[in-house]
Amino acid sequence: MNVFEYQARSLLARYGMPIPAGDVATTPEEARQVAVVLTDGPFVVKSQILAGGRGKGRFLNGFVGGVRLCSDANQVEEVARAMLGGVLVTRQTGPEGRRVDRVLVAKAPRILRELYLAILIDRECRCPVVMGSARGGVDIEEVAREDPEAIHRIRVDPQMGLWPYQARELGLRMGLRGPLLLQAADAIARLYHFFCDCDASLAEINPLAVVEDGKLAVIDAKVSFDENGLFRHPEIARYRTEVIEDGREAEATKAGLNYVGLSGDIGCMVNGAGLAMATMDILHRYGGTPANFLDVGGGADQDQVTKGFGILMKDPRVRAIFVHIFGGILRCDVIARGIVDAVSQVMPKVPIVVRLQGTNLEEGRAILRRSGMSIRTADDLADAAQMAVAAAKEPR
Ligand code: ADP
Ligand code: MG
Numbered sequence: 001m002n003v004f005e006y007q008a009r010s011l012l013a014r015y016g017m018p019i020p021a022g023d024v025a026t027t028p029e030e031a032r033q034v035a036v037v038l039t040d041g042p043f044v045v046k047s048q049i050l051a052g053g054r055g056k057g058r059f060l061n062g063f064v065g066g067v068r069l070c071s072d073a074n075q076v077e078e079v080a081r082a083m084l085g086g087v088l089v090t091r092q093t094g095p096e097g098r099r100v101d102r103v104l105v106a107k108a109p110r111i112l113r114e115l116y117l118a119i120l121i122d123r124e125c126r127c128p129v130v131m132g133s134a135r136g137g138v139d140i141e142e143v144a145r146e147d148p149e150a151i152h153r154i155r156v157d158p159q160m161g162l163w164p165y166q167a168r169e170l171g172l173r174m175g176l177r178g179p180l181l182l183q184a185a186d187a188i189a190r191l192y193h194f195f196c197d198c199d200a201s202l203a204e205i206n207p208l209a210v211v212e213d214g215k216l217a218v219i220d221a222k223v224s225f226d227e228n229g230l231f232r233h234p235e236i237a238r239y240r241t242e243v244i245e246d247g248r249e250a251e252a253t254k255a256g257l258n259y260v261g262l263s264g265d266i267g268c269m270v271n272g273a274g275l276a277m278a279t280m281d282i283l284h285r286y287g288g289t290p291a292n293f294l295d296v297g298g299g300a301d302q303d304q305v306t307k308g309f310g311i312l313m314k315d316p317r318v319r320a321i322f323v324h325i326f327g328g329i330l331r332c333d334v335i336a337r338g339i340v341d342a343v344s345q346v347m348p349k350v351p352i353v354v355r356l357q358g359t360n361l362e363e364g365r366a367i368l369r370r371s372g373m374s375i376r377t378a379d380d381l382a383d384a385a386q387m388a389v390a391a392a393k394e395p396r
Helices: 005-014 028-037 073-083 140-146 164-173 178-197 227-232 239-243 247-254 273-285 302-314 332-345 361-370 381-393
Strands: 022-025 043-047 067-070 087-089 103-107 111-122 127-133 151-155 200-211 215-218 221-225 258-261 266-270 292-295 320-327 352-358 375-377
Touching (some): 005 022, 005 103, 005 221, 022 028, 043 073, 067 073, 111 178, 127 178, 151 164, 178 200, 178 215, 221 227, 247 258, 247 302, 266 302, 266 381, 292 302, 302 320, 302 332, 320 332, 332 352, 332 361, 352 361, 361 375, 375 381
Parallel strands (some): 266 292, 266 320, 320 352, 352 375
Antiparallel strands (some): 022 103, 043 067, 111 200, 200 221
């Protein structure tokens, strides 16, 4: 689970990371108030979306930059007004961008150098890896591509933990000496402590900056948590409600469905994550793109199927619906009743393709047939996928 920068900052602050003072705001007036409380500028106003590249981003209405420096509270209010409610497009959001509902207003210390610091789980060496570079900032992806040697990595034995000498060594390779080196080693140790304590899967500080007065400061923070560990961190789990940005996902979460919104045009309803992945793959193979990942699960009831169907039918990007169910515990007749129920409630304007297999297949088919609805069916997966791809391309 990813969290917003302002949430990551408040967690990291508790571990003693050097975080410039600031607070989140949802209105321009609130943003001004945060600046007033921070007293003197300069300030930085930062769009809070779950995607990076904000500094180089651009709003759909033409406003440039998802991160802007401001000299006083008036300007903070003005910039917040331009950002809030706007849609920010960055290289990570896709062309549709993300709506900005919150901004972070923080003190903006003068930056002398931008470094990179991150901890993540390296699946290959099966341990946490601490990464650091003297060349942090908005171009870190290019550095990684063109000069991977400039990004240093230290493996941590999870049983031993991070040794102080490892943190100092990384600090040295990040180009730091003297008091700054000691501060960096301290920050690295604190970040590692946070990472383990909170079951994080990624903690990235980019940039970690050398600022005026010979200090280090966390200028940007991106943190993700392992969802399997969330039950141990109710406080972090509560962030989830603020984090769900996609209206489709919020509704699906309420209905207890496993749903991930995507940007394609074929709405998918599948049972089982593996089958859902395979379904998305085969749609891609035949030139289609899924609008979502939706796993209704093994134990879904008719009501959940109806709700899932409702979410798919309300999604304006969906041009065809593909229902692909293997009837095991969730039987084909139940899914068929769910479909018929949903179709009669939310009149669909898009073609529906259904492939059922498994328990009570005949009964399921009969229910679809008897409904008198124009539901296309296929027995073979390849046929069904091609039907769905073709259906999505039909003029409406
Ligand atoms: P993103 O990574 O989403 O682009 P950042 O928070 O890293 O957002 O900000 C992007 C860039 O904006 C930073 O790399 C830095 O160059 C600049 N920036 C952010 N905060 C400050 C600040 N306090 N002072 C000067 N520049 C800043
Ligand atoms: Mg950044």
